Amino acid sequence: xxxxxxxGLLLVAVALLILRPLLAPDTEVAPADGTHVDxxxxxxxxxxxxxxxxxxxDTAEGAxxxxxxxxxxxxxxxAVRRAAMAAREGGRR
Amino acid sequence: xxxxxxxxxxxxxxxxxxxxxxxWIGHRRGEQRWVRSAEAGLHGALLSLTVSAGVLWTLxxxxxxxxxxxxxxxxxxxxxxxxxxxxxxxxxxxxLFWAWVLxxxxxxxxxxxxxxxxxLMPVAVLVLALVLVAFTALVAFTSNPFERLGFTPADxxxxxxxxxxxxxxYHPPATFLGYIGFTVPFAFAVAALVTGRLDAAWVRLVRPWxxxxxxxLGVGIILGARWAYTELGWGGYWAWDPVExxxxxxxxxxxxxxxxxxLQERRGKLPVWNLALTFTTFAMTVFGTFLVxxxxxxxxxxxxxxSAGIYLLGLIVTVIxxxxxxxxxxxxxxxxxxxxxxxxxxxxxxxxxxxxxxVFTLAIFWGxxxxxxxxxxxxxxxxxxxxxxxxxxxxxxxxxxxLFGLAPAVAWRRARTHGLQxxxxxxxxxxxxxGLATALLDGxxxxxxxxxxxxxxxxxxxxxMEFHLGVHGRGLRAIRDHIPRLLGLFRRDPRRYxxxxxxxxxxxxxxxxxxxxxxxxxxxxxxxxxxxxxVGRYVLTFEDLSSEMTQTRMSLAATLGVARQSGSxxxxxxxxxxxxxxxxxxxxxVGVRSLVREDVYVILQEVDIDSETASFSIHLHPGVLxxxxxxxxxxxxxxxxxxxxxxxxxxxxxxxAAVAAVGADGDEEVR
Numbered sequence: 001x002x003x004x005x006x007x008g009l010l011l012v013a014v015a016l017l018i019l020r021p022l023l024a025p026d027t028e029v030a031p032a033d034g035t036h037v038d039x040x041x042x043x044x045x046x047x048x049x050x051x052x053x054x055x056x057x058d059t060a061e062g063a064x065x066x067x068x069x070x071x072x073x074x075x076x077x078x079a080v081r082r083a084a085m086a087a088r089e090g091g092r093r
Numbered sequence: 094x095x096x097x098x099x100x101x102x103x104x105x106x107x108x109x110x111x112x113x114x115x116x117w118i119g120h121r122r123g124e125q126r127w128v129r130s131a132e133a134g135l136h137g138a139l140l141s142l143t144v145s146a147g148v149l150w151t152l153x154x155x156x157x158x159x160x161x162x163x164x165x166x167x168x169x170x171x172x173x174x175x176x177x178x179x180x181x182x183x184x185x186x187x188x189l190f191w192a193w194v195l196x197x198x199x200x201x202x203x204x205x206x207x208x209x210x211x212x213l214m215p216v217a218v219l220v221l222a223l224v225l226v227a228f229t230a231l232v233a234f235t236s237n238p239f240e241r242l243g244f245t246p247a248d249x250x251x252x253x254x255x256x257x258x259x260x261x262x263y264h265p266p267a268t269f270l271g272y273i274g275f276t277v278p279f280a281f282a283v284a285a286l287v288t289g290r291l292d293a294a295w296v297r298l299v300r301p302w303x304x305x306x307x308x309x310l311g312v313g314i315i316l317g318a319r320w321a322y323t324e325l326g327w328g329g330y331w332a333w334d335p336v337e338x339x340x341x342x343x344x345x346x347x348x349x350x351x352x353x354x355x356l357q358e359r360r361g362k363l364p365v366w367n368l369a370l371t372f373t374t375f376a377m378t379v380f381g382t383f384l385v386x387x388x389x390x391x392x393x394x395x396x397x398x399x400s401a402g403i404y405l406l407g408l409i410v411t412v413i414x415x416x417x418x419x420x421x422x423x424x425x426x427x428x429x430x431x432x433x434x435x436x437x438x439x440x441x442x443x444x445x446x447x448x449x450x451x452v453f454t455l456a457i458f459w460g461x462x463x464x465x466x467x468x469x470x471x472x473x474x475x476x477x478x479x480x481x482x483x484x485x486x487x488x489x490x491x492x493x494x495x496l497f498g499l500a501p502a503v504a505w506r507r508a509r510t511h512g513l514q515x516x517x518x519x520x521x522x523x524x525x526x527x528g529l530a531t532a533l534l535d536g537x538x539x540x541x542x543x544x545x546x547x548x549x550x551x552x553x554x555x556x557x558m559e560f561h562l563g564v565h566g567r568g569l570r571a572i573r574d575h576i577p578r579l580l581g582l583f584r585r586d587p588r589r590y591x592x593x594x595x596x597x598x599x600x601x602x603x604x605x606x607x608x609x610x611x612x613x614x615x616x617x618x619x620x621x622x623x624x625x626x627x628v629g630r631y632v633l634t635f636e637d638l639s640s641e642m643t644q645t646r647m648s649l650a651a652t653l654g655v656a657r658q659s660g661s662x663x664x665x666x667x668x669x670x671x672x673x674x675x676x677x678x679x680x681x682x683v684g685v686r687s688l689v690r691e692d693v694y695v696i697l698q699e700v701d702i703d704s705e706t707a708s709f710s711i712h713l714h715p716g717v718l719x720x721x722x723x724x725x726x727x728x729x730x731x732x733x734x735x736x737x738x739x740x741x742x743x744x745x746x747x748x749x750a751a752v753a754a755v756g757a758d759g760d761e762e763v764r
Contacts, residue, residue, distance in 0.1 A: 003097040010101065010144060014108050014137035018115070021129030 095160050098148035098239035101141045102189070105196065106229040108137035112222035120215035120287075131218045132203040138225060139196035146193050149186060149238055153179055159245040162186060162238040168251035170645040170674050178261040179252050184385075184401065185238035187265065191382070192228040194273045199225060202277055210298055216284035217277075224276050227408050235401045254676045260320030264313060268340055271310025272378040275343055277302040278350075279375035279412075282368050286419040291426050293358045296367060300354065301735060303374075307347045308731035314340050315724040322717075323685055330720070333482045338461040339381035342454055346374040349450040352443045355588075359505075360440065361431045365420060366447075368427075372416035379409050384461070437513070439505045442496055449492045456485035487541060490603055494548035497596045498524075501559040519558065524551035535612075542611040545603065552600045559593050584739050591734025598726030601719045608716025617698070619708040629713045631663065631693055632656045638705055645674045651697050651707050655686045663688060668697040668709070691715040 112134025119127030149162075153176050158164040166179040166186070181187040199221040206214060232238070252261075278299035285295040317337065318330040331337060350370040356362040383405035420427070434440045460477040467475040502516040528547030537543070564578045582590045618626045620635040627633075634654040641648050648671035655663040668684030686693040694712040701707070 003094060007097055007100045007104075010104060010141060014104060014141060017133045017137045017140070018108065018111055018130050021126050021133055022115075024126060 094148060094157070095152060095239040095241055098145055098152070099233075099237060101145040101148060102229065102233045102237065102239070105138045105141035105145060105192070106226065106233050108134045108141055109196070109222050109225040109229055110134075112138065113219055113226055116215050116219035116222055120219060128215045128218065131215070131222065132207070135196060135199040135203055135218065135222060135225070138229070139193075139200045142189070142193040142196050142229070145189060146180070149180060149189065150177065152239075153177070156249070158247075158249050159242055160238075161240045161242045164242060164246055164249040166249070166252055168249040168674075171249075171252055171257075174259075174262055175252060175257055178256075178265075181265045181269070182252055182256055182261065183238075185232065185236040185240075187269070188228060188232045188236045188401065189238055190266070191269060191273060192225060192232055194270060195221075195225050195228060195276060198273055198277055202280070206298065210281070210284075210294075212288050212290055213281055213284035213295060213298070216287045217280040220280035220283045221276065224280070227404070231401050231404055235404065251674075251676075254673060254678075254680055255325070257673060258320060258324050260316060260324060264316040264320055266313075267309055267316055268313030271306045271308075271313050272340075272343065272381065274302055274306025274309060275347065275374050275378050278306075278371045282371040283415070283419065286368065286423050289423070289426065291364060291423060293361065296354045296357050299371075303347055303351060303354070304731060304735050307344065307351065308728055308735075310340065310344045310347070311724075311731065312728055314344060315721075315728070318724075319721065323683055325683075330717075333460070333477075333479055335461050335464075336381070336385055338457050339377070339384050342458060342461075343374045343377035343381065345450050345454045345457070346370055346377055349447045349454075350374060352446055356440060356443055362429055362434070362440070363444075364429065365424070365427045368420055369416070372412060372420075376409050376412045376416075379405055379412065383409060384465075436507045437503060438507050439500065439503050442500050442503055446493075446496050446500075449489055449496070453485060453489045456489075457482070460485075491545065491548060494545070494552050494600065494603065497600055498548065498552035498555045500596070501555045501593065516558070517555070520551045520554035523554040524548060526550070539611050542607050545607040549600050549604045549607075552596070556593050556597050556600065560590070563590065583733050583736060587736035587738055588734050591730050591732075591736070594730030594733055595727055596730075598723045598728075598730055601723030601726060603723070605716040605718070605720030605723060609714050609720065612715045614713045616711050617708060618711060619706055621704065621706045626711075627658065628693070628711050629691075630658050631713075632658060633693070633695070633711065635707065635709075636665065638700070638702075638707060640702070647672045649697070649700050649702075651684075651700070651709070653684065653695055653709075655693050663693075666693065666695055668695045670697050670700065687718050687721075689718060692717045 112131045114131075115127045115134055116131035119125070119129075119131055152160050152163050153167055154173070156163070156167070156169060162183060162185050163179075166182045167176050171179065179186070181190045199218075202221065203214075203218065206217070210217070281295045281299045285291055314337075317340070321332070322330040347370075350367060353363045353367055353370065357364055357367050383402055434444060460481050463477050464475045467473060498520055499517075502513060502520070504512070524547045527550030528543050531546045532540070532543045535543070560579065560582070563582045564575055614629060616628055618628075618633075620626060622635050622638055625632050625634040632655075634656070635651060636654045637652040639650050639652075641650070648669050650667050650669045652665055652667045654665045657663055664686050666684035666686040669682040670679050671682065672679045681696055681698075684695040684697075692712075692714040694714055696710040696712075698708045698710055
């Protein structure tokens with residue numbers, strides 16, 4: 001009896017697993033303005049890293065402001081480096 | 094419970110089948126939700142097969158002998174670790190293990206590459222699902238480990254005595270993991286062909302899978318050799334057994350692929366060849382499985398003949414036909430448009446390496462298959478033994494040593510003669526000295542060994558120079574900087590220096606085998622307790638004879654002290670003869686004392702308890718330690734090559750030096 005119950009539970013679990021993506025709307029949708037947006041809840045880790053960099057560094061000016069405000073040389077150096085990276089990113093775009 | 098196990102296999106099969114269908118629909122319609130459902134199907138298969146594995150282990154551990162597989166491969170007295178390893182001791186369990194791990198690998202692929210390889214994923218998932226369907230169906234319909242006997246015997250037949258060893262716990266799983274991992278590159282190769290994404294993207298994507306599988310299969314092969322050497326008592330580590338050979342085949346083709354994949358990544362060269370190697374490697378893993386399970390090969394590893402063999406043969410044929418058809422279909426897009434390889438260059442050496450590895454692979458394949466074909470076609474038994482394999486292995490080994498030596502010295506695109514002469518001067522000198530020295534030492538009686546050792550010295554010199562140049566750069570550095578600089582090499586260019594460690598390992602392995610094969614000796618002595626004999630440069634003293642009897646095992650153990658003729662102590666070793674319950678013939682446990690120059694290897698042959706005398710077969714195996722050290726480096730090099738490469742940091746100011754230090758501690762954003 002116990003094994004019948006276990007078998008039933010396993011069957012339901014697997015069925016739910018494979019049906020869930022089909023019941024949800026497709027992740028690839030085209031918004032009204034025509035630009036293609038990926039609404040996939042799982043975000044590309046690579047894209048994530050790039051956007052983080054951009055957010056952290058924001059602009060080179062902002063970073064320099066923070067450097068001037070900082071008294072910690074290490075933090076200042078980090079900010080300078082990030083600013084440089086942000087500038088490079090901007091150049092690429 | 095066994096019926097529940099059967100249900101979980103069938104559910105796993107259904108989930109895998111669903112994954113294949115959904116992936117196909119997802120590919121045809123271009124709808125992500127179907128692909129997601131296919132991926133979930135693979136996850137469902139993993140869930141079901143994990144439960145199957147759990148059920149089988151539970152049946153083993155609860156000694157449920159009403160299940161045929163449990164009764165055939167375990168008994169009441171089998172230790173817990175060996176009972177756990179009995180899972181893969183027979184065909185049915187090993188195929189379930191295969192399907193289970195494959196489902197795990199497929200799940201890992203879906204999690205890891207879902208976003209990075211969107212275009213390839215539907216077809217890759219389809220192929221992984223189809224292979225999983227094939228293996229799960231094989232378990233369900235030809236090799237169900239949950240089949241009942243119809244009665245419950247009082248005890249099981251027990252695990253084959255030859256398998257009652259610690260090696261059973263780690264050698265088969267490592268080998269299987271290596272085999273199974275090669276399914277992933279195959280799936281992505283098919284996906285690249287079907288979708289037309291034929292650039293080097295798929296090659297980059299599958300590199301970690303090929304390398305991991307290569308490392309794991311290598312570990313499996315090495316552990317098997319070590320097991321044979323230390324436990325089976327025939328004094329060897331490689332017997333050219335058909336099943337040993339078939340484990341080497343995919344390892345060799347994967348080695349070839351790892352080299353030519355670099356050419357495709359760097360220069361866009363040999364795309365057809367890389368696809369063919371990926372297909373061949375996968376086909377070879379299935380061929381190995383077929384040979385073990387079809388009953389056609391006579392081997393210590395082979396299972397009984399079963400209908401699984403014909404299905405596996407069908408799978409091999411399908412893979413070959415699909416591979417040829419897909420590559421032919423895409424041939425116009427696969428033209429190698431890059432500049433031709435001309436003159437002496439690293440590219441040329443890679444192509445030559447591939448040719449050598451292919452000759453070796455084909456020879457082993459033929460030597461393994463020939464007895465099978467003769468048996469099937471002519472109905473007579475033919476054995477292809479060591480002389481045939483030696484005939485091929487020796488020239489291949491010599492060629493590889495030359496290539497190991499040349500590779501670090503020859504530049505990409507085109508090597509300059511002057512620079513090459515400068516870099517090879519020292520290695521050529523080392524080769525001449527080593528060749529002459531070994532020829533003088535053994536009186537020139539073994540010219541082939543002298544040549545092997547000479548070329549080994551050549552290869553060792555160029556590989557070590559590669560590290561030396563990497564550490565020193567253009568200027569001399571303080572000794573204390575050497576270790577951080579050396580480690581830095583692996584962080585900066587893990588492929589290059591990891592590869593160099595692999596080559597270093599191979600050279601040491603070849604030196605070990607060459608020394609052992611040429612200079613090994615074997616003597617037989619009968620001694621009473623307290624007596625000594627001189628063997629080579631050692632004195633062996635029979636120190637103690639003890640017996641032990643437990644509920645499951647009877648054993649006689651002889652302990653021998655090992656001393657050098659100079660009088661210095663070199664430790665001791667113990668060799669045993671034992672008989673396990675449910676076992677007809679007594680077996681031998683070898684006593685080995687590993688020393689830098691050679692292994693003292695003793696097998697207890699016969700014992701007269703009344704007179705406390707025993708006869709021993711005493712072998713000296715020179716250089717064997719280097720075989721194992723080389724094998725270890727081979728694996729280590731593969732793992733090092735898996736490290737992610739870091740760009741070298743340009744530190745210009747004290748502040749940025751501080752930043753670099755922070756970056757080195759793991760802050761990936763700050764570089």
